[in-house]
Amino acid sequence: MAITAAQVKELRDKTGAGMMDCKKALSEANGDFEQAIDILRKKGQKVAAKRGENEAKEGVIFAESKGNVGYMLQLNCETDFVAKNDDFRNFVTSILNIAIENGASSVEELNGLKFDDKLTVAEKITEQVGVIGEKLDLSHFAKVEAAEVVAYNHPGNQLATLVAMNKEGHAEAGKQVAMQVAAMNPLALNKDGIDADTIARELEVGKELAIQEGKPAEMAEKIAEGRLGKFFKENTLLSQASIKDNKQSVEQYLQSIDKDLTVTEFKRFSLS
Known part of the structure; x- marks a missing residue:
């Protein structure tokens, strides 16, 4: 049977498929709209199977x-x-x-x-x-x-964050922290969120560096502890220097707004 341009457009509007794919599916389905949709779905499954090993980065x-x-x-x-x-x-x-x-x-x-x-x-x-x-x-x-959650979408939509606050009514502060998470990519909220293996590795690296610098073993232990403290400061959200005011940590910035205000959780997705 003849397939009209209106039928093709309707199927395209419904599925988003190309004009030629829609016309071919309608022809194969003898104009049956629902069957044509199923044909396009099966095509999608076949393409998905073929491209299953491809990287989607x-x-x-x-x-x-x-x-x-x-x-x-x-x-x-x-x-x-x-x-x-x-x-x-x-x-x-x-x-x-x-x-x-x-x-x-x-x-x-x-x-x-x-x-x-x-x-x-x-x-x-x-x-x-x-x-x-x-x-x-x-x-x-x-x-x-949480009491209040703030979302941030970085321009280009290849990076976004969510920040959970323990008190509502502080969306602007939440946005600043959400941007902080996007920019500084903290590993955890605070040092309690850093896993034991990472801490052990940082201590071992810090100790080895101190020994290579000629420090005695007993001093190297203390130097490693100091370097671990710096690691926490740079890699945990509440201890990081605030991008709003780098003379304050994120924790201090939030407390300057409300002494009880803090972040309870954050999420960060990035394509890079």
């Missing part, structure tokens, strides 16, 4: 917060060309909105949510693999809850 990251909860996700693709495409970015935003609307807590939960009346999020991503022709991977997702 590009992509976009979006974060959004609403009062006491924040969400952040990362959808990877293969090329920068796709990552900068408005349709791809709108697709990622639509997935984030689904996460927010449903209160998703994990990648697995988000993948299983309904994208529309036919497909789950995971199935829609597979469909888009066929449309775009690249491997797509919902690689990271985070949900953070």
Whole structure:
């Protein structure tokens, strides 16, 4: 049967597939709209299988917060060309909105949510693999809850952060700290969050450096402890020098606003 331009446009609007792919699917389905969608879905599965070993190092990251909860996700693709495409970015935003609307807590939960009346999020991503022709991977997702959560999206959407505050009403301070997390990439909130293996390694390296500098073994131990303190200061969020005022630590900056104000958790996703 003859396939009309209106039918092709309707299928394209529904799936995002190319005009020729839509026309071919409709022809194969003898004009049956739902069957044509299934054909395009199967194409996506075939493309996904073929590109399964490819690396998806590009992509976009979006974060959004609403009062006491924040969400952040990362959808990877293969090329920068796709990552900068408005349709791809709108697709990622639509997935984030689904996460927010449903209160998703994990990648697995988000993948299983309904994208529309036919497909789950995971199935829609597979469909888009066929449309775009690249491997797509919902690689990271985070949900953070606290008295107040602040999101920061770095220009370009290759880096985003979420910061959880213990008190509400301090969105501007939260934004400053969220930017701090983006810029300084702390390993943990404070020294209690640094794992024992990392601490042991830093002490060993510090001691070895001191010995190489000619310091006696008993002094090397103390020097290593001092260097560990510097490591904590540079790599834990609350101890880092604030980018707002480098004469203060992040902890001191927050306490200058409210003596009880602090950060309870942070998340950072980056493509680099």
